[in-house]
Amino acid sequence: MDKELIARGVKRCSTGRFLLWILPWVGLLAFGLFAAALCLVKGLNQTNMDNRFAFGLWIFLDLTVIALGAGAFFTGFLLYILKVKELKAVINSAVVIGLVCYSGAVTVLAVDVGQPLRAWFTFWYPNVHSMLTEVTFCISCYLTVLAIEYVPIVLKNRRLRDVPHLMVFEHELHKLVYVLAGVGTFLSFFHQGSLGGLYGVLRGRPFAFREGLFIWPSTFFLFILSAAAVGPSFLICITWAVEKISRKRLVRQEVYRVLARISGLLLAVYTAAKSIDTLVWINRTSPGAGFLAEQYYSWRPFGTWILLVEIIGCGLVPALVLLSPRLRQSTRWMVAAAAVACCGVALNRFVLTVQTLALPTLPFDEFLSYVPSWQEVGTFLAVVAYGVLVYSISFRYFRLFPQERELRVESAAAEAEAEFELVER
């Protein structure tokens, strides 16, 4: 039915099967939209957040997806600025992932902040001393850049290319995409940093407070590094998952290896920086604020295990696996390490968001626990469903993996050769 919209030379499942695949996700999205609408209409009393636990599941989700979506800016930077040509095979997919992650994050943030009709206030009356203002400006700008980067991918669709105006515009826009990649890198650099800086400047929360360079706490740099490190890892995981679900080869193994090597290298640097930062915090920053670091870890379930898992289990170990040429050769090891690295960044964002707020700081404070309400979970799931839907539609109708067709030809040629040899024997 929709065959004319699908690129030539690639195989996609039937329309019926595709509809069956997207149906549950549409249901989940509808449920999540209902939950989000409740929050917007009735207010944040629909959530389990309060004045103490002002950041919950949504902010954790925002920080995580923005870190995972960093593959878009970092891949663009490597391809268009540093000319790592192998990454051309995944750049379209990276842009879609980035767009999904950032638009999902902005939507959830809009529900969290509420009062969408006053959203423009943040641009018209910004507090230029606030890290949040920097985050808002950079995320909204970068989302615009990602949307513009997505346009050539859409316009490459077979039917849209029949319209000469769209085809020529796509061609010209694509020629200038390196400018957008540069702007995206600049914006991502600052907002990833600002998101980290947001926690680092919390003087009233010594668990999160960090020293740093000039106005930037160390978390500013750690967030940039961690996002750049796991962006390629997330790209590995998504590409591998799409290959498994669609049962097709989409990129050459060397593309995986390049992504793994880059991710491993950056993850190793991040792990080293995070370890140094933790040591400085344990020995200087925290005692300076009147707390011994061990005090933070006396509240269960947030024992020291969480710190060890984050730095060693989800940092050092995957970094070593991804850096090892022998282990990197094995898809199983490589994907597992990339997935663990992604979990590590999620754990880091969870610790900074939830553990920071759960721990008591003042003498009359208590250790708090927080469980998100179903409305919060519903909104969270809506973002996941939205992401799957946008990616699925993009994968079906747009050319996310330029090597797919070539790999199909190569596989067919290899099969034909094998058959021929069999007949000859």
Place this chain on the structure above:
Amino acid sequence: MFPWNYGFEWNTSHVIFLGAFYTVLVVVATTVVSALVRARRDLRARRDEDIRWHSEFEDLPAADRACRHVLTGEFKRRECPNAFDCRKCETHARLIENRPVVAEEGEDEIFGMAFPLDRYYHRGHTWARPETDGTVTVGLDELASRLTGTPDIIELPAVGTQVRVNGPALRIRKRNADVRLLSPVDGEVVETGGPEKDWLLRVKPAAEGGRTFRHLLRGTEIRPWLLRELERLQLALTMEGAGPALADGGVPVGDMAEACPGADWDAVCGKMFLEP
């Protein structure tokens, strides 16, 4: 925020922060506007077909972008850097100067298909034959004819239409296939043929002289090219649901699309006629 908004102050923070923000906005807006302006300029200069072909050429698999001198064995591996427009290729000029292509007469028979040697062949399976009156006749080669058999619809350009090398010359629909065929020459269509004739267009070439056909294959180049095309066809048929083909040493049937109705002919024709 602008200087006249409530809360704005002329201090370093405001100037740096808002300056960076507005710079980003200006760069992004300029990029989009610039793309729009350039697109408008391209459309006015009628470069759209040229752009389309270059874009499609980039989308072809690397093996399909092979230089013509790879086909003849002069290079082991080389991708065409000029999107099959050898008129501006210095390497091609040098090679044919050292080893001119031998023009032959009669016709070459390849797997039961006749390829007259009085004409030039385009890599997209059209041919161009210079006529004594200065016009050029354009038609489909035997492989293309057997692929499409009797087409359901042939859309020919109107008399007076300007066609360009590697631009669309005509469109063919057959079963589920809907493909354009590339023009082998630049010029103005002066007459149209059709299935009842052995040619499709008569074109008054835009330029005269040896360079008009320099990008096209001829003589001794035709056989190696066709053998490679048959390999591509065999692979395409295997991939697109026609099953193994030609393995018994037979020849292509007269109307392949009718012989294998279950195959995805749109994909097969797209591959063979260089429309990815």
